[in-house]
Amino acid sequence: MAESLGRLVRILETLVTIPTPTGHEARLHPFLVEYLTDQGFDTKIQPVTDLHPLTPPGHYANLIAQRGSTNLLMVAHLDTFPAAEGCGYELETEAGWVRGRGVVDVKGQIASLLVAVAETRAPALVAFVCDEERGGAGSRSLKLDADYGIVLEPTGLRAVVAHAGAVEASLTFVGRTSHGSVPEEGDSAIEKAFAFVEALRSHPIVARQRHPLFPSRQLITVGRVEGGSDVMLVADRCSLCLDVRVLPGFSAAAVRDLLVEMAEGFRAELKIVDEAEACAISEGMPVVQWLREAYRQEAGSELELAGYPSWTDAVNLLQKGIPAVVFGAGTLSVAHTEREQVSLSELSLLSRILKRVLEISR
Helix, strand or coil: CHHHHHHHHHHHHHHHHCCCECCCHHHHHHHHHHHHHHCCCEEEEEECCCCCCCCCCCCCEEEEEEECCCCEEEEEECCECCCECCECCCCEEECCEEECCCCCCCHHHHHHHHHHHHCCCCCEEEEEECCCCCCCHHHHCCCCCCCEEEEECCCCCCEEEEECEEEEEEEEEECECCECCCHHHCECHHHHHHHHHHHHHHCHHHHCCCCCCCCCCCCEEEEEEEECCCCCECCCEEEEEEEEEECCCCCHHHHHHHHHHHHHHCCCEEEEEEEECCEECCCCCHHHHHHHHHHHHHHCCCCCEEEECCCCHHHHHHHCCCCEEEECCCCHHHCCCCCCEEEHHHHHHHHHHHHHHHHHCC
């Protein structure tokens, strides 16, 4: 086990020190091709051109690697959130933890997978995709044959079988200025924006959402607010960007229609930026059962099922007719932050579980 852990750390150091913000994923292709070829894989580069309008300029391509014949596809994205102060392109290790950009999202997961495929000769099919952090063009453009998928993302080693949908929107509210000491003579656009968010939060279409795999129900994120110029001047304009999560069994289209209706009532300008319906797969799917058995053998306990509050490449696989589970080490909450970290013990366990899954599913 010590030898495997040492290999994992060395691989992860290489992955982290090669920066791959969105648009620069191909920088890792040479390393991955050489490594996987040594493990008996055939590799090919698959160009990607179906890009989202918000995707930054760059070179976009997926790397596909296959050894033998299997109906199980493993997927991991190569792009990371940009480096930040306190979380750059150097791997730091301390007291059994690793830190650095991408260690949890998802280069630590990739390192675990690379160790797993080196320690078994079981057939394997792997797709390293681009553009996950922006538009999802990599997984949307995948062209290959598979019956089931495992998408590597930080889940705390729980099997994600359901994804929340979402509606992302921007709104601009208009008011009327007045001197700040007589706010009743004005009409605050900022207060209109706050009132809108509270009305949305309490509306039955949002407030009544429930799902057993999503125990946390904070469904609205206000990501940006801009308005006002001085404390002594009532603001006549305020803009905000918000995201409304939609749980499985509920409708993103209904949330979109609600936003349109409420924006008209508040006389606000509305732009729907993105919309995605929630999705889920059956707990009885073979890929879930393979993970259950592998987890039981390696962790010595029962696998916990979960829902995921964020979009992943699994959504695009599902739309292609490939039922996919999301699985991996670490927690989503530290991804993208200056605190990005994951424990080596969890990455090691992930590697053993993935190895076992490959052997069970063959």
